[in-house]
Amino acid sequence: MQYPWRDYKSYLEDRYGERVYRIGLDGGFSCPNRSAQRTGGCIYCDAKGSSAIYQRENESGYTRKSKFIADIDAQLLSPAQKNLEQRLASVTHQIERGKRFIDERYPHSAKSIYFQAFTSTYDAPDTLRALYDHALSTGIYKELIISTRPDCIDEAVVELLSTYQSKVDAVWVELGLQSGNDATLAWIGRGHLVRDYLAACHRLKMAGVKVSAHVILGFPQEADAEILTTAHTICESHPEAIKIHNLQVVAGTRLYDLYRQGKVRVASFSDHIHNTILLLRHIPSDIVIQRFLSETPAHRLAAPRDFGDKNSFIIALSKEMQRLQVTQGDAL
């Protein structure tokens, strides 16, 4: 299907001639923003660190556990690891689990390694190398994808990541920007500024590492002008891809406390359609759109509860952009 934006599925098919599925991993990392010296994490962080649904062994949302997976669950370690040996064993376990999950749905499909949870460059370079090497040694993968924060991209990390370019087709870093407005980043408690994102993005791109910037729409203090500022930051940094999320209120977060006190309103489905179109129209048309919505398991999500799923959002977004006769980048 032809969408009025640069669609991720088509991008992968154009580049690799087939669909490529990610094996999402928790490498046992923590996050500097959750340390005692900081604010206790981002306002919306529930300390799950964005693990893949099928890797959340204690989540009731994971209901398709096969006997094979149940058996290795029983034998092996939980994701909260203590030493490198245990973390490597956990990665092996998670890759087996991820492969089984993907292959049950898409047999013989191509795969990528995705260190997804928490800040996956927040460790000593030797430890990072051991974890990345180990994951890639378990099979043939198209891409190595690492999720992290702008303040955890130093020269040593960039140098290490660039060494993997000869081992996979592409090395990506998923980099949290969230907003192009420093006032919003302060409200979130992100612990970095927009300029830190710009510097990290520049370093990675200079080394040939692709960047996917994460952006959240629907902050209570952000209207069209603030979203356009975020779009401007995306233009200035020009990542290869972005992931768009709608702000969600998750139980157990500081944002949840504010929501319960009536101090925060979350964006509705139609608000998010409006915000997404505004952003898309003001970013370059070659930036791949990898995601449009957050995906918190329903049993932990406080708001918005009546949002519909990813497919209904994509259909509604596409229809609305066609009705308005607009496309990604057409307002630049």
Ligand code: SF4
């Ligand atoms: S950067 Fe991610 S893991 Fe760290 S506090 Fe923010 S949301 Fe949580």
